[in-house]
Amino acid sequence: MVQPGLAEEFRDKRVLITGGLGFIGANLARELAAAGAEITLVDSLVPEYGGSLFNIAGIDDAVRVNISDVRDEHSLRFLVQGQDVLFNLAGQTSHVDSMRDPYTDLEINCRSQLSILEACRHQNPKAKIVFASTRQIYGRPQRLPVDEQHPIAPVDVNGINKTAGEWYHLLYGEVYGLAVSILRLTNTYGPRMRVKDARQTFLGYWLKQLLNDEELLVFGDGLQRRDFTYVDDAVSAFLLVGANEEANGSVYNLGDRKPISLLELAELLIELNGSGSYRVVPFPPDRKVIDIGDFYADFTRIEDELGWRPQTELREGLANTLEYYREHGPRYWDE
Amino acid sequence: MVQPGLAEEFRDKRVLITGGLGFIGANLARELAAAGAEITLVDSLVPEYGGSLFNIAGIDDAVRVNISDVRDEHSLRFLVQGQDVLFNLAGQTSHVDSMRDPYTDLEINCRSQLSILEACRHQNPKAKIVFASTRQIYGRPQRLPVDEQHPIAPVDVNGINKTAGEWYHLLYGEVYGLAVSILRLTNTYGPRMRVKDARQTFLGYWLKQLLNDEELLVFGDGLQRRDFTYVDDAVSAFLLVGANEEANGSVYNLGDRKPISLLELAELLIELNGSGSYRVVPFPPDRKVIDIGDFYADFTRIEDELGWRPQTELREGLANTLEYYREHGPRYWDE
Numbered sequence: 001m002v003q004p005g006l007a008e009e010f011r012d013k014r015v016l017i018t019g020g021l022g023f024i025g026a027n028l029a030r031e032l033a034a035a036g037a038e039i040t041l042v043d044s045l046v047p048e049y050g051g052s053l054f055n056i057a058g059i060d061d062a063v064r065v066n067i068s069d070v071r072d073e074h075s076l077r078f079l080v081q082g083q084d085v086l087f088n089l090a091g092q093t094s095h096v097d098s099m100r101d102p103y104t105d106l107e108i109n110c111r112s113q114l115s116i117l118e119a120c121r122h123q124n125p126k127a128k129i130v131f132a133s134t135r136q137i138y139g140r141p142q143r144l145p146v147d148e149q150h151p152i153a154p155v156d157v158n159g160i161n162k163t164a165g166e167w168y169h170l171l172y173g174e175v176y177g178l179a180v181s182i183l184r185l186t187n188t189y190g191p192r193m194r195v196k197d198a199r200q201t202f203l204g205y206w207l208k209q210l211l212n213d214e215e216l217l218v219f220g221d222g223l224q225r226r227d228f229t230y231v232d233d234a235v236s237a238f239l240l241v242g243a244n245e246e247a248n249g250s251v252y253n254l255g256d257r258k259p260i261s262l263l264e265l266a267e268l269l270i271e272l273n274g275s276g277s278y279r280v281v282p283f284p285p286d287r288k289v290i291d292i293g294d295f296y297a298d299f300t301r302i303e304d305e306l307g308w309r310p311q312t313e314l315r316e317g318l319a320n321t322l323e324y325y326r327e328h329g330p331r332y333w334d335e
Numbered sequence: 336m337v338q339p340g341l342a343e344e345f346r347d348k349r350v351l352i353t354g355g356l357g358f359i360g361a362n363l364a365r366e367l368a369a370a371g372a373e374i375t376l377v378d379s380l381v382p383e384y385g386g387s388l389f390n391i392a393g394i395d396d397a398v399r400v401n402i403s404d405v406r407d408e409h410s411l412r413f414l415v416q417g418q419d420v421l422f423n424l425a426g427q428t429s430h431v432d433s434m435r436d437p438y439t440d441l442e443i444n445c446r447s448q449l450s451i452l453e454a455c456r457h458q459n460p461k462a463k464i465v466f467a468s469t470r471q472i473y474g475r476p477q478r479l480p481v482d483e484q485h486p487i488a489p490v491d492v493n494g495i496n497k498t499a500g501e502w503y504h505l506l507y508g509e510v511y512g513l514a515v516s517i518l519r520l521t522n523t524y525g526p527r528m529r530v531k532d533a534r535q536t537f538l539g540y541w542l543k544q545l546l547n548d549e550e551l552l553v554f555g556d557g558l559q560r561r562d563f564t565y566v567d568d569a570v571s572a573f574l575l576v577g578a579n580e581e582a583n584g585s586v587y588n589l590g591d592r593k594p595i596s597l598l599e600l601a602e603l604l605i606e607l608n609g610s611g612s613y614r615v616v617p618f619p620p621d622r623k624v625i626d627i628g629d630f631y632a633d634f635t636r637i638e639d640e641l642g643w644r645p646q647t648e649l650r651e652g653l654a655n656t657l658e659y660y661r662e663h664g665p666r667y668w669d670e
């Protein structure tokens with residue numbers, strides 16, 4: 001559940017969400033729609049990126065959908081005008097894709113971010129901007145849990161470009177006075193996540209495999225530990241940061257206090273599903289070279305400053321997610 | 336003087352220099368030409384960037400000049416083929432320009448670097464690549480002198496994009512096995528530097544002003560301390576790193592043991608010139624926001640590993656440079 005009351009701050013506020021038909025964007029939009037915000041969703045509906053009109057089923061009438069790509073600087077220059085808040089979530093998020101096609105990743109995660117910021121600077125310098133960054137920019141942890149002071153040392157093209165995208169935001173805050181906040185997300189999961197293939201997250205793909213009676217593949221030795229954020233908790237963080245001026249200029253990790261190994265995660269999923277099996281296999285070479293090993297984040301900063309902490313236990317979040325895909329799965333993997 | 340013997344390693348080697356008609360590129364080319372390397376110089380001759388055919392006067396017959404822009408991925412894909420060494424020096428280096436036109440900086444310092452690396456990876460994976468990075472990526476020093484472990488925290492678009500460019504190089508070394516080394520240059524100066532305006536370095540512009548009996552402007556309080564590298568010493572570093580396999584995968588600072596304040600530098604220049612004057616004025620706003628204060632680098636790593644250290648005292652280097660521009664200045668500021 002999203003923390004009650006947070007979205008109330010946005011009643012009658014004009015809110016633009018890039019990547020608004022995607023996983024986190026659509027969940028955020030649902031919460032804002034319920035609270036009576038004036039919402040515009042920008043999405044390119046690039047099939048591999050996870051945006052889908054089904055993600056906003058039921059709130060269709062409460063949002064304005066604008067199909068355009070963040071690489072289209074002209075449409076964005078118009079769309080940012082008059083907005084109170086910009087939740088900037090559009091991105092290319094596949095690490096493996098970024099290695100195969102570094103240019104597309106660059107265009108979306110760097111150039112488009114520059115053009116969105118230039119648009120805000122010139123057209124709407126008062127807007128609050130919340131940028132969705134990623135734990136991937138830390139690279140292989142030098143210490144655990146990873147706090148915001150940890151060195152930035154990305155291990156793939158996506159991580160490098162997301163770093164640049166984040167830093168442009170902070171720079172435009174510093175130099176031009178834009179009200180910018182950054183959330184560095186760790187593995188976010190929940191209803192409406194992309195599950196069609198393992199392009200973005202292995203967890204989404206596991207859900208699909210499990211519900212289709214396929215064996216899960218666990219790469220490496222399965223002992224890598226990761227932390228997961230249920231999407232409602234991520235949405236709470238976006239709302240908190242978006243409404244708080246004290247968050248301007250700040251970077252916050254999200255995370256979870258209880259990291260879990262991939263083996264344990266596979267076992268938990270199978271238990272919750274009531275059936276299923278997994279197999280431990282060596283890493284495919286293209287994933288091995290960019291794997292970061294154990295990762296879990298220290299989220300003390302956002303807890304101390306804004307009172308955010310994860311509310312949904314992994315077991316409960318996974319159960320909700322399985323239930324969602326048991327009901328709606330074919331809308332995500334057949335279309 | 337460039338350290339004797341270093342260029343001998345490149346006799347009959349095929350060497351490609353991007354930005355080869357620019358300041359450092361042309362000085363490097365002169366040394367390699369004298370040693371009998373087979374040299375191709377790639378340069379776009381964009382007027383604001385400092386490349387000039389005059390920079391290779393006297394070695395015209397010993398080098399192949401190919402006018403093309405690193406943004407032209409097709410020409411680069413062809414040109415990297417068969418090269419033994421690539422000195423990758425082409426870049427947009429003006430901090431102020433990067434804030435006014437962030438897209439051009441992105442195209443040159445990020446996208447073109449990706450396409451050069453993709454070209455090497457596919458067409459010539461055995462080539463040694465030396466990338467010219469910059470101290471600007473460290474941002475405002477958290478401690479002095481700044482060693483290679485210092486956090487990366489750039490304060491302008493150019494610094495962010497150069498960081499990405501450097502990291503792509505390291506990533507392609509790590510993931511695809513390319514033989515990559517990085518030099519993080521501090522203020523390099525000497526004959527053939529760009530002196531027409533203060534777009535790239537204030538020092539070059541001071542030289543022009545001094546020789547044209549104009550008053551030098553010192554920004555701020557003039558107490559900011561910086562370190563300077565004479566171009567021959569920078570060329571020595573490129574040759575050393577380019578010839579040494581032990582340097583593969585490594586990042587090295589250049590620097591000088593004796594940082595100098597801008598006031599002292601202005602006074603030294605006026606003394607060496609025999610005349611001149613300066614005035615201390617407040618920072619222009621667009622420079623103030625991206626100024627980094629004191630900066631000088633720790634170059635222990637390259638000293639310990641490869642034996643590099645600056646050979647030319649600032650006084651001697653500045654005298655040589657003044658002499659060069661006293662003779663050739665109009666070729667640099669009138670054309």
